[in-house]
Amino acid sequence: MRSGIWKDYATACLQWPGTILFPPVCLACHDHVVRPGTLCAGCWPAMRFLEKPWCEVMGTPFGHDMGEGFLSAEAIANPPPFARARAAVGYTGPARRMVQQLKFHDRTDLAPWMARWMLRAAGELIPDADLVVPIPLHRGRFLRRRFNQSAELARAFARLAGLPFDPVAVERIKGTRRQVGLGARERQDNVRGAFRVRPEKEIAVAGRRVVLVDDVYTTGATVSSVTRALKRAGARNVDVLTFARVLPGDFRPEDADTI
């Protein structure tokens, strides 16, 4: 019996070495925790979960309740092409580390845990959604990185939400510079016309209400460009869901938009 358990464990380790968290460690650092999928006592208080009251359009929290339907200055001054954006957490300390671990250190095992928090943030979007689509990675970067972090999050979220998922509905048709180091306006110019719905996927997108998933909302340049591509293909509505969001006032030009 005992040796059977060890044999199962050894087999599991050989098959999925990256996904076995044993013993469990904090999702954001390497401290040990009691249960897998949690944060340690140091990281919990530093994680900023985004809560209502928030801007109905941008999902950015207000300091105090402004009443139902109140919009942020950002949403009024610069109305986005998508209907609503929601994010699970502010892009601060532990959230930033989780995104970087997922993106640059092949920690795809983090995606299902991150998607659980995204599910909570997407409560209002799910009843209005038909299809979940990720931001596509540039082909050259996909070959180097071997996975698309947005697609990992989108797949895990779609499974939890019980929604159809299409990882390849949108493609990049233009090479873009890295968004790191660019200001808001330059980011917009960089990604303008960079995406399209694949011609064979137009039928899957036309008339649908799409949830577009990315890892981090920075200036919104990339998700806006993809939203326009989805609408050109006939999508009825586009909402945006990200794991983290750079909050107004926290923008740093070195933050990477998904690229």
Ligand SMILES: [Zn+2]
């Ligand atoms: Zn920690």
